[in-house]
Amino acid sequence: MTTRIPVAVYAEDPVLRTGVTHQLRPRPEVEVLAAGDGSPALVALVVVDEVDDSAARLLRSLKRSSTTRTGVVVSRFDHDSLQVTVDCGVSAVVRRAEADQDRLVATVLALAKGEAVLPGDLVGRLLDHVGRLQRSVLDPNAPTLSTLTPREADMLRLIAEGLDTAEIATKMSFSERTVKNVLHEVNTRLNLRNRAHAVGYVMRHGLI
Structure with missing residues (x-):
């Protein structure tokens, strides 16, 4: 008989924990460990509405x-x-709307085999994230998201969309002078020649 995979289910909301536990418990592939069970879990499922600070602390402790x-x-x-999930070593992400019994069991089996599980739309994001990490390792001085303030990034996005100074000022509720000053500061700080150079630079480095 195949050994059942020991699974621990974590959720601050007892309704969420009960729901996932109820789906997993009848399946012969898994063994849902009771709260406080000292047995080691091979797989942990963390059930949350969002990955907030509380969830992040739990994920780090599990890591x-x-x-x-x-x-x-x-x-x-x-x-x-x-x-956060990448930093915390999470190997699978399942959206709750898609978390029926078969999907949950398949996720547990994949995790037990050392595989990763991600929704298709997150794969591209993850590859982009990994690419940025690799670039930062190869070039520690390369620009990061902290290179720009949110206001600067928003202005550069609008320039990339073809808006001029007056249109940016109207859309962001700033004066045209403020827009010009902010963009001048970006160009000066990053040693860029003009707006086109600035947009190309930040897009090339994935900053907008």
Whole structure:
């Protein structure tokens, strides 16, 4: 008989934990560990609405367990969440809307085999994230997202969309003088020649 995979389910909301536990418990492939069970879990499933600070703390604590592979079942997942999950060593992300019994069991089996599970639309984001990490290792002085303030990034996005100074000022509720000063500061700080150079530079480095 195939050994059942021990799974620990974590959720601050007891309804979420009960729901996932209820789906997993009847399946012969897995063994859902009871809360407080001292047995080591091979797989941990963290069920949350979003990857907030509380979830991040839990994920980091699970990362310190070398024997546990972690997956996240989540409702809302954005770029910042991807950053946190990668940093915390999460190997699987499943959206709660898609987390039926078969999907959850398939995720547990994949994690137990050392495989990763991601929704298709997140694969591209992950590859982009990995590419940025690689570039930062190869060139520690390369620009990062912190190179630009949110206001600067927004202005450069609008320039990339073809807006002129007056249109940017109207859209962002600034004076034209403010827009010019902000863009001048970006060009000066990054040693760029003009707006076209600035847009090309930040797009090439994935900053907008």
